[in-house]
Amino acid sequence: MxxxxxxxxxxxxxxxxxxxxxxxxxxxxxxxxxxxxxxxIGLIGYIFYRGLPNLTWELLSTQRSVLAGRIGILPNLLFTLYTILTALVIALPVGIGSAIFLNEYARSGKLVRFIEFSTETLTGIPSIIYGLVGMLFFSQRLGLRSSVLAGSLTLVIMILPSITRTTQESLKTTPQAYRDGAAALGAPKWYAIRTIVLPCTVDGIVSGAILAVGRIVGESAALLFTAGAGYVLVTNYIKALSVSGGTLSVMLYVYTMEHGEFGVGFAIAAILMLLALVINFAAKAARKKLKRVG
Amino acid sequence: MKARNITERIMNLIFTFCGMIAIAAVIGISGYMIVSGLPAIREIGLKEFLLGQVWKSTASEPRFGILPFILSSIVATFGAILIGVPIGLMTSVFLSKIARPKLAASVRPAVELLAGIPSVVYGLVGMIVLAPAVMKAFGIKSGATLFTAMIVLAVMILPSIVSVSENALNAVPKKYEEASLALGATKIETIFKVSIPAAKSGISAGVVLGIGRAIGEAMAVMMVAGNVANMPKLFGSVRLLTTAIASEMSYAGGLQKQALFSIGLVLFIFIMIINLTLNTLLKGGYSDEQ
Known part of the structure; x- marks a missing residue:
């Protein structure tokens, strides 16, 4: 220049x-x-133009009733929340643990490379394959049938790689001197990780979790055969785990392709678009903070 | 002190376990795909399955030929690459070399946001806006065609191509470009004759990543490609490997269901080949950096 x-x-x-x-x-x-x-700009504008007028309070606050000829997505909003919650509660500890193992514990370079290769492979597998295997393993083998739990467990495997990667990246930027200092003071490894290293990686973990939420919200192919498209309101979280529950993305597909309800489809698309915008900005904010720490 | 020792040991074990889960998942997925995919292939016959041109899974004398799906997937992916790569590469050149930092900083989020839009939303807009437009523009009966799918896939793979190519272009050693400029080449000549060739392994990684995305996409294609098991025709309705699985899985049983798993296996093999290529390309990187 x-x-x-x-x-x-x-x-x-x-x-x-x-x-x-x-x-x-x-x-x-x-x-x-x-x-x-x-x-x-065109995509965002068009989706809001078609979707926002259809985004009525009735749609958001009721459940579908065939008798009343009404479509409501409240159950699906809840199912989306339940799915996010369940998948994150399992994937976060495992993903962080895996990153800690790779960065802090593993001594064999070969094993690390093999795990990293596996993680990359998982990233490349398309969601329809996850859907098939999730259906075979979680729904059929483990007998969870088509349920929020089966869908969430399938998603756990899908989001694991990105959580592991973001955590690993921020572990790498944590100065080695911190670890050496802790070791010199006689702190055992896990104690040092828990009290010194992990607090430094919070921002990486947060941005990984935000990205994972984005992936969960947008996912459809992997959930169609594992969590199904249930639309009955279940307010009890524990009970909801065992019933079929369609997330917003799945219901967008079902309502437009199977019922021809394009208005509802665009209303859901507008919600998804809003969420995508929020998630994008949140992830960026977390990453910015991460940079300041590193 | 002893209690602490035990905690240390337990944590070590737990982390090792967490690390192994990725390996277990890959082995488990591969195992399930192979075990569930092979029976139908064995029953139908590999040649009939892969090269058969007729898919009639629900007929009284069912036929399970998936050549139309394989070819449609390949053609759709190829088309998406043909449209998406030039736009994506040019955009990455813009972001990495041409735009001022401030302008680049306002275009880059657009690319990132495109990546964050769910595939069903692309499918919906493709179905409501693009398909009718294609129908009108080419005077055909239905806009749900292979061509429409190509365009939607092209848009969907743009973000991965742009971000990987931009990284590759940024990694080109400054002195290559400086040498070219010093020899009298213009800025644009330098970009297209020096920077891009120097970044070609990274750019090809972006393209391969795009191929993987396109061949694995199911829901968006399902909504715009018409979903009829034809041999690929640019302005005809088609079914891809992914959509063949998704469209029949909910009601399939017996051999039909097994055949769907076999399609999954074929798709899985495609993806694994693409993954391995991607890995080699990314490892290739800059051997001549010094």
Missing amino acids: NNKSAAQPLNSRIAAGRRLNELVLRALVYLAALIVTLLL
């Missing part, structure tokens, strides 16, 4: 063909960036 002044006089001497080439490429680069930006 600071070469600009040096390149300027040359510009006037270069051949016309070269200059045209340069102009076209530059235009294409700007065009691409413009397309991407407009695409996002």
Whole structure:
């Protein structure tokens, strides 16, 4: 960028063909960036334009009733919350534990590489495969049937890699001197991790958890056959674990494809879009804080 | 002191266990896919299954040929790459080399947000906006076509291509570009003849990641591709590997259900090959950095 002044006089001497080439490429680069930006603005604008008018209080506060010819998504809002809660409660400790093992405990480089390879592999597996295996293992083998618990457990495996990775990244930025200092004072390993290392990684863990929430909210293919599309209101969390419950994304699919209710579909899409915006900003805020600590 | 020792030991065990879960998950998933996918292939016959052109899973004399799904998946992915890669690469050039930091900082969030939009939302907009537009533009009876799926997939893979390519472009050693500029090349020439070739292993990783995303996407495609088991035709309704599983799983039984698991196995093998390629590309990185 600071070469600009040096390149300027040359510009006037270069051949016309070269200059045209340069102009076209530059235009294409700007065009691409413009397309991407407009695409996002268009998507957000259109979804809110079609969705917000349909986002009525009745839709949000009732459950579906065939008799009254009414569609309400309150149960599905709750099921989405239950699913997030269940998946995070299990995936966070395991993911953090896995990161601690990789960064603090593991001595064999080969084992670390193998675990990291497995984690990367898990990231690349598409959600429909998770749905199939979740159905076979959690729903059928463990007898959980189509339930919030079976869906959440499937999601645990899906979000584990990203929680492990973000935690590992912030463990890596925690100064080695902290660990050495603790060890020199005679603190055993776990004691030092618990009191000194982990508190330094809170922001990484938080941003990992936020990203995981985004993934859970947006997931549909993995949940369709593991948690199903239940729409009966269950306010008791423990009871809800064992019943079929459709999250918002799943219900968007079901209502538009199976019932032709596009208004409801767009209303749910508007909620999902709002959540995506909030999650994006929250993750960014957490990451910014993380940088300050590191 | 002794109690503390025991806690240390227990925590060590717990963390080791947590670390092993990723390995167990990969082995478990692979195992389940193979064990549940093989029976139907054995019963139908590998050749008939992979190369059969007719899928009639519910007929009285069912036929289970998945060639249409395989080809549709490949063509749809190829199309998505063809549309998505040029736009994605150009955008990453914009973010990494052309835009001023402030401008880049306001375009980059757009790319990140695109990645955060759920696939069913892409499917919904594709179905309501894009499909009718395709129908009108090309004068066809239904807009739910392979072409529509390609466009939706192209948009969905954009974020991964942009972010991986941008990282790769940022990692190109400054002195390569400085040398090119010093030799009299213009900024744009330097980007396209020096920076991009130097970042090609990272950029190809982005493309491969995009291929993996596109071939594994189910719900969005389900909503825009029409879902008929035809051989791929650009303006015809198609079914992909993913949508073949999703569309029949809820009511399938017996051999039909087993055949769906076999489709899952085929998809899984595709994904594993893509993953391995991606891993090699990412490991490749910068051997000539010094």
